[in-house]
Amino acid sequence: MDLSALRGNERLKDQLSRQERGRGLSHAYIISGPAGSGRHTLARLLAAAMVCTSRGERPCGQCGPCLKVLRGIHPDVAIISGPDKGKPIAVDQVRAMRADAYIRPNEGERKIYILEGAGQMNASAQNAMLKLLEEGPRYASFLLLADSAGGLLQTVRSRCEELAxxxxGSGEEPEGERSLLAGRLADALEGAGELELLEAAMALDTKGGREELLALLSALETELSARAVRGGNRRRLLRAAELVKKLQGGARLNVNAGQLSGWLCAGMFEDL
Ligand SMILES: [Zn+2]
Known part of the structure; x- marks a missing residue:
């Protein structure tokens, strides 16, 4: 399995790769870890691997289904989150998911549900979830994201495999240089002309490979959003932040840094 978009966690990646080659991926996982640990990244990679049509390594990141998952537009991959920000997934939502699960997949052979904040679901929502795990259609897979698996009922846990x-930042990172680069790029995105931006965007070609590129883009997005809140050229900052989000998707798909900087410049000056 190509799980390189997930930073670190080598043992876990190794374990998943062996599992995929051996008996195949499971139909239910609990993906636990603190915010920023890569839960969504791993969920997307697993979902992509499940629908990928490549005969080689999965997820290939290049076939139609992979691209749709990584762009968040695959019709058979649903992300379920609470009814309001910060609210846990409710029992009605689990029931709706159950009804939906019985409708056959649109495109492939699998249907995948990614549940956010699964550890915060109350007991009735979790019990409805348990039923779905036990009795749901075979083509349905569930990825439960949680801060820690401890928030889930033992009965639910016993039906899933846990990926912690x-x-x-468990390893050491070249934090300082990255934030410096992010700052320079944000300057250029906020105020520079096209050529100047193109020059600044060459910084995306980091020496650290894709992992470092993703970290840089994420630092850049944070920086742009922070600037937009503070004021400044909000229109440009917000557009830049949006573009950087798209670039992150591209970087996960192995699009090279040169192409990404091209997208960035083209996107900034499209119709501004
Ligand atoms: Zn693929």
């Missing part, structure tokens, strides 16, 4: 991610 390490906190972000």
């Amino acid at each position: 991610l390490l906190p972000a």
Whole structure:
């Protein structure tokens, strides 16, 4: 399995790769770890692997289904989150998911549900979830994201495999240089002309490979959003933040840094 978009966690990636080659991926996982540890990244990679049509390594990141999952537009991959920000998934939502699960997949052979904040679901929602795990259609897979698996009922846990991610930054990172680069790029995105931006965007071609590129883009997105809140050229900052989000998707798909900087410049000056 190509799980390189997930930072660190080598043991877990190794374990999953062996599982995929052996008996195949499971139909239910609990992906636990603190915020920033890569829960969503891993969920997307697993979902992509499940629908990928490549005969080689999965997820290939290049076939139609992979691209749709990584762009968040695959019709058979649903992300379920609470009814309001910060609210846990409610029992009605689990019931609706159950009804939906019985409708056959649109495109492939699998249907995948990614549940956010699964550890915060109350007992009735979890019990409805348990039923779905026990009796749901065979083509349905469930990825339960949680801060820690401890928030889930033992009965639910026993139906899933647990993937515990390490906190972000467990290894050492070239933090300082990255934030410097992110700052320079944000300057250029906020105020520079096209050529100047193109020059600044060459910084995306980091020496650290894709992992470092993703970290840089994420630092850049944070920086742009922070600037937009503070004021400044909000229109440009917000557009830049949006573009950087798209770039992160591209970087996960192995699009090279040169192409990404091209997208960034083209996107900024499209119709501004
Ligand atoms: Zn694929």
